[in-house]
Amino acid sequence: MVEHMQEHTVRSYSEDLRRLRESIERMGGLAERQVADAVTALVRRDTGLAAEVVQRDAAIDALEREVETFCIRLLALRQPVGQDLRFIIAALKVCHGLERIGDYARNAAKRAIVVAEQPPLGSLNGFQRMARMVQANLKDAIDALVNDDAAKADEVWANDQPVDEIYNGIFREMLTFMMEDPRNITAATHLLFVAKNLERIGDHATNIAETVHYAVRGDSLPEDRPKADNSASAVVRPLA
Amino acid sequence: MVEHMQEHTVRSYSEDLRRLRESIERMGGLAERQVADAVTALVRRDTGLAAEVVQRDAAIDALEREVETFCIRLLALRQPVGQDLRFIIAALKVCHGLERIGDYARNAAKRAIVVAEQPPLGSLNGFQRMARMVQANLKDAIDALVNDDAAKADEVWANDQPVDEIYNGIFREMLTFMMEDPRNITAATHLLFVAKNLERIGDHATNIAETVHYAVRGDSLPEDRPKADNSASAVVRPLA
Numbered sequence: 001m002v003e004h005m006q007e008h009t010v011r012s013y014s015e016d017l018r019r020l021r022e023s024i025e026r027m028g029g030l031a032e033r034q035v036a037d038a039v040t041a042l043v044r045r046d047t048g049l050a051a052e053v054v055q056r057d058a059a060i061d062a063l064e065r066e067v068e069t070f071c072i073r074l075l076a077l078r079q080p081v082g083q084d085l086r087f088i089i090a091a092l093k094v095c096h097g098l099e100r101i102g103d104y105a106r107n108a109a110k111r112a113i114v115v116a117e118q119p120p121l122g123s124l125n126g127f128q129r130m131a132r133m134v135q136a137n138l139k140d141a142i143d144a145l146v147n148d149d150a151a152k153a154d155e156v157w158a159n160d161q162p163v164d165e166i167y168n169g170i171f172r173e174m175l176t177f178m179m180e181d182p183r184n185i186t187a188a189t190h191l192l193f194v195a196k197n198l199e200r201i202g203d204h205a206t207n208i209a210e211t212v213h214y215a216v217r218g219d220s221l222p223e224d225r226p227k228a229d230n231s232a233s234a235v236v237r238p239l240a
Numbered sequence: 241m242v243e244h245m246q247e248h249t250v251r252s253y254s255e256d257l258r259r260l261r262e263s264i265e266r267m268g269g270l271a272e273r274q275v276a277d278a279v280t281a282l283v284r285r286d287t288g289l290a291a292e293v294v295q296r297d298a299a300i301d302a303l304e305r306e307v308e309t310f311c312i313r314l315l316a317l318r319q320p321v322g323q324d325l326r327f328i329i330a331a332l333k334v335c336h337g338l339e340r341i342g343d344y345a346r347n348a349a350k351r352a353i354v355v356a357e358q359p360p361l362g363s364l365n366g367f368q369r370m371a372r373m374v375q376a377n378l379k380d381a382i383d384a385l386v387n388d389d390a391a392k393a394d395e396v397w398a399n400d401q402p403v404d405e406i407y408n409g410i411f412r413e414m415l416t417f418m419m420e421d422p423r424n425i426t427a428a429t430h431l432l433f434v435a436k437n438l439e440r441i442g443d444h445a446t447n448i449a450e451t452v453h454y455a456v457r458g459d460s461l462p463e464d465r466p467k468a469d470n471s472a473s474a475v476v477r478p479l480a
Contacts, residue, residue: 055421065460071331079319088423089312092329093336110472131463175425182419189432193472196433220305232350232433235357235426 013078020070020091021146023161024098027063028142031098032135033187034060034105035201038132042112043124050116053109067095067107074184083218090215094145097211101138104197104204109188112177118149118187121177130166130198137163137205141212163202170195171231245410260310260331261386264338267303268382270374271338274300274345275441279371282352283364288292290356293349300342307335323458330455332383333391337444337451339376344437344444351430361417367431370406370438375394377403377445381452396449403442410435412469 034053041050071092074080080088137156144153174188174195214220274293281290310330314320320328355361377396384393414428414435454460 003375075315075329076321076325081316085312085316089315089332092332096336107472114473114475152322175429178418178425178429179422185415185418185425189418189429190472192429192432193436196436214479226277232430233354235354 005096016070016074017080017084017087020067020088021076023063023067023070024094025146027041027060027067027095027098030056030060030063031101031105032138034102035131035138035198038108039127039194041109041170045112045116046076047096047113048110049114050109056104058101058105060153063218064095064099068092071095083215086215086218090145090211091190093211094142094208101201104113104201105232107195108194111194113186115190115194118190121184121187121191121225122173124191125216126170126173127198128165130170130195130202130228133163133166133208134198134202137202138208140198141205141208144209145212145215147213148216150213153212153216157206157213160202160206163199167195167199167235168231171234173209174187175234204230256310256314256318257324257327258400260314260328262427263307263310263381264331264334267300267307267335267384270296270303271341272378273343274349274378275375275378275438277450278345278348278352279367279434279438280354281349283368284354285356285360287353287356290349290352294346295313297342297346300339304335304339308332309331314390319434320363321456326455330385330451333451334382334448337448341441341444344441351434353432355427355430358430359361359423361424361427361431362413364431366406366413367434367438370403370410370435370442372447372458373403373406374438374442377442378448381445381448384449385452385455388456390453393449393452393456395454396447400442400446403439407435407439408471408474411474415474431473 025103034056037049040046041053043076075085078084133141137159140152141156143149144156171192174192177184177188210220274296280286280292281293311328314328315325318324325329344463377399380392381396383389384396411432414432417424417428
């Protein structure tokens with residue numbers, strides 16, 4: 001009887017962990033889609049899609065609360081140690097990161113609505129490239145978590161530099177648009193913040209990868225990762 | 241003998257929790273100072289102080305790692321439940337929030353260095369007011385955590401609206417400076433991001449307050465707090 005109970009406990013514990021993995025995967029999928037749709041809405045000037053993105057953010061917030069409550073219950077009831085404990089702590093951190101990514105996507109979508117009402121500014125190709133990169137990093141980071149794949153996590157962790165480089169390019173481009181014509185200022189300012197949102201989403205993907213590395217291996221990655229965002233020091237000379 | 245051991249275990253556990261509170265308090269103090277100094281550096285065009293803020297951020301990052309490792313050890317060794325478990329989870333979330341606040345302060349300091357090299361733009365009074373408000377909220381939120389004071393946490397939680405209002409004012413002011421003279425664009429853009437950093441710091445203070453409420457009371461605050469940041473939809477007409 002005792003043996004049966006233990007077996008039952010063991011089975012239902014691994015069941016709990018599987019459920020946790022699935023929830024994080026679902027949350028990750030939602031977040032990816034929000035990022036993709038926000039940038040599609042921006043590039044196509046599709047205010048309807050942008051409004052959908054704004055509305056759908058509540059689903060990610062709700063999932064975050066669910067995952068957090070579930071993790072705390074697991075900690076209290078299962079008293080996990082070792083890799084299980086690290087995985088649950090990682091899940092807590094990752095679901096918080098995904099909630100933040102959702103917020104950035106929602107903010108980008110709000111700005112897409114304003115930008116659609118302003119005169120168009122260039123091709124916005126950089127935004128699509130940036131979005132595709134951060135989405136791929138986000139997907140790989142979540143896959144790494146779900147599959148305990150530290151090697152994949154390390155790849156994502158080292159991969160953020162191109163995102164920062166596109167961001168720096170967009171930053172300078174937008175400042176130049178502003179210098180050229182004051183009528184560009186409203187759109188270019190909001191686009192600057194959209195680019196910043198995408199850059200932050202990329203940072204969160206990197207952080208998720210760092211968390212996965214820790215969860216699987218039990219040690220930390222070096223403190224400084226390759227970082228090429230120097231936009232905080234960017235100066236563009238006015239044309240006048 | 242067994243009794244003595246238990247007493248010892250109990251004493252050293254509460255000792256651990258006391259140490260955790262102190263670390264969070266120290267981290268909070270550092271973060272507050274970073275915010276204050278970053279904005280002082282900006283307003284006084286003091287690039288030396290700004291450089292100090294940039295350098296000092298590493299201390300907050302190191303503390304975050306320390307607190308996180310300590311929390312995970314506590315979870316593994318003490319197997320806490322109930323309010324202790326909630327407090328440790330809260331400490332994990334809060335130390336992560338403080339690390340983010342440190343990053344925003346560092347970014348603001350970097351931008352202060354660039355802004356100091358550009359032609360001055362108005363009085364920057366709004367930045368000082370905003371900084372004072374978010375600092376006060378941050379201090380109160382950390383005090384609430386350290387003293388298990390849910391009522392104080394709820395006050396902070398409801399208090400973010402004036403910060404958002406100043407932010408909206410700065411957003412419009414900066415866009416107007418840009419429209420007036422293209423030579424203002426570099427400084428005004430960096431100032432926009434500094435204002436955004438302060439607004440995000442304010443959000444983090446609010447989130448810390450929310451976490452404290454949960455840690456003390458065991459329930460959550462309503463999902464939507466009063467929120468007045470509408471800058472994502474701001475439009476300023478060009479002067480031309």
